[in-house]
Amino acid sequence: MQPSDPAREVTSICSDLIRIDTSNHGPQGSKGEREAAEYLATMLDEVGITSTILESEPRRATLVAHWEPEGCDTSLPPLLIHGHTDVVPAEPADWQVDPFAGEVRDGCVWGRGAVDMKDFDAMVLSVIRDRVRTGRPSRRPIRLIFTADEEAGSGLGAKWLVENHPELISDCSEAIGEVGGFSITVRDDLRLYLIQTAEKGLSWLKLIADGTAGHGSMRNPDNAVTNLAAAVARIGAHEWPQRLHPAQKAFLAAVEDAFEITIDTGNVEESLARLGTVARMVGATMANSANPTMLQAGYKVNVIPGRATAGIDARFIPGYEQELLDTLTELIGPKVRLEVETTEIAVETEFAGALVEAMQACLAAEDPAAQAVPFLMSGGTDAKGWSRLGVRCFGFSPLGCRPTSTSWPCSTGLTSGFRWSRLSSAPASWIASSTKPDHQRRPSMIRRPRRTRLVGAEFPARIRPA
Numbered sequence: 001m002q003p004s005d006p007a008r009e010v011t012s013i014c015s016d017l018i019r020i021d022t023s024n025h026g027p028q029g030s031k032g033e034r035e036a037a038e039y040l041a042t043m044l045d046e047v048g049i050t051s052t053i054l055e056s057e058p059r060r061a062t063l064v065a066h067w068e069p070e071g072c073d074t075s076l077p078p079l080l081i082h083g084h085t086d087v088v089p090a091e092p093a094d095w096q097v098d099p100f101a102g103e104v105r106d107g108c109v110w111g112r113g114a115v116d117m118k119d120f121d122a123m124v125l126s127v128i129r130d131r132v133r134t135g136r137p138s139r140r141p142i143r144l145i146f147t148a149d150e151e152a153g154s155g156l157g158a159k160w161l162v163e164n165h166p167e168l169i170s171d172c173s174e175a176i177g178e179v180g181g182f183s184i185t186v187r188d189d190l191r192l193y194l195i196q197t198a199e200k201g202l203s204w205l206k207l208i209a210d211g212t213a214g215h216g217s218m219r220n221p222d223n224a225v226t227n228l229a230a231a232v233a234r235i236g237a238h239e240w241p242q243r244l245h246p247a248q249k250a251f252l253a254a255v256e257d258a259f260e261i262t263i264d265t266g267n268v269e270e271s272l273a274r275l276g277t278v279a280r281m282v283g284a285t286m287a288n289s290a291n292p293t294m295l296q297a298g299y300k301v302n303v304i305p306g307r308a309t310a311g312i313d314a315r316f317i318p319g320y321e322q323e324l325l326d327t328l329t330e331l332i333g334p335k336v337r338l339e340v341e342t343t344e345i346a347v348e349t350e351f352a353g354a355l356v357e358a359m360q361a362c363l364a365a366e367d368p369a370a371q372a373v374p375f376l377m378s379g380g381t382d383a384k385g386w387s388r389l390g391v392r393c394f395g396f397s398p399l400g401c402r403p404t405s406t407s408w409p410c411s412t413g414l415t416s417g418f419r420w421s422r423l424s425s426a427p428a429s430w431i432a433s434s435t436k437p438d439h440q441r442r443p444s445m446i447r448r449p450r451r452t453r454l455v456g457a458e459f460p461a462r463i464r465p466a
């Protein structure tokens with residue numbers, strides 16, 4: 001077996017994965033997921049871990065592997081570690097580097113997926129390969145899943161797997177994947193690392209107004225376009241009441257403490273302006289929301305159509321789905337009806353337990369200035385799939401961001417240039433130290449993590465601001 005050098009390998013694996021163009025164009029098609037899954041399978045196979053590649057449709061490949069090394073306690077429920085292999089498309093002309101070259105420059109890997117989330121895929125793979133090569137088993141079984149189609153809603157990846165092969169996931173008690181783990185530098189001796197413990201749910205709705213069709217020159221008190229437009233305007237103008245989820249409260253309290261500010265919860269975007277794009281995400285998780293996004297009616301200017309429809313993108317705080325639907329039903333009034341076209345559950349778990357402590361400890365071991373803070377995410381991830389099977393989901397793919405950066409390194413922006421990624425082998429810590437879930441432990445939400453390393457924690461690479 002080759003000597004182990006995970007710090008070097010994590011970079012080369014990430015670059016290799018970026019070079020496999022896995023652009024996901026949604027209904028317009030995708031590519032590369034099969035090649036990426038085969039690459040990952042080969043890397044696992046090299047250290048004796050067999051895996052299975054499952055396809056929801058031809059070449060829409062998801063890889064599943066069981067790592068249960070000798071010495072691990074198989075009586076414990078497995079920890080699911082998951083990453084997706086697909087990326088949102090990139091237009092090379094908009095980039096300062098080739099988005100699919102996996103170039104290493106200034107100590108960072110550049111390219112589409114360098115942050116979301118081929119970096120994490122590489123971290124996990126390099127850590128596990130290292131542990132196999134150096135004979136250090138995990139304390140509990142590890143279930144590895146690398147999914148297809150996350151960037152188009154997971155229908156051909158995580159959701160398909162949950163619906164068709166739930167037995168591959170349902171024995172796992174907890175899962176770690178995206179989106180959290182990135183840092184916000186407060187000052188030299190204090191950096192907040194956000195750990196995702198909740199996601200908003202979504203309802204994509206169709207509003208339908210049926211009226212009386214007729215000639216445009218006649219009076220028409222039952223005009224579908226007029227009725228629909230009024231309903232859409234009411235939804236667009238509605239001010240949704242604050243619904244502060246525990247993760248949101250903990251996050252806001254930690255930010256107030258860290259920056260020594262008082263946040264105006266009526267205008268968090270302004271209070272948190274210094275956090276850049278994070279402020280927008282926080283703003284989006286203060287309340288339910290509903291944005292009109294599509295309108296359709298008519299075929300000729302002098303013909304009043306019998307029907308008009310609109311699309312609404314509605315998102316709800318965990319626990320507030322019914323309130324969202326009740327409010328919308330009231331807002332649209334009696335002349336418009338509402339159909340739910342797509343719905344996605346909200347996800348939430350407590351920021352407590354042995355696994356959370358392991359994450360805190362691994363951050364502290366890498367960065368003495370680290371403070372782990374839970375947060376509620378406005379969007380959705382594969383966690384929505386696993387969560388249906390009762391798995392507690394955390395977003396923790398560690399990433400030290402530049403102290404001066406005012407934008408969270410989200411790589412899904414379509415017009416943004418490139419992003420940077422400093423890779424780390426932090427997963428070594430929670431792979432090594434995660435134990436039985438313990439819901440009874442005291443939440444340690446916004447406390448500074450303990451400085452002690454857990455047994456077996458080890459970091460061949462660094463999480464450090466660049």
Ligand SMILES: [Zn+2]
Nearest residue numbers: 116117150178
């Ligand atoms: Zn992602």
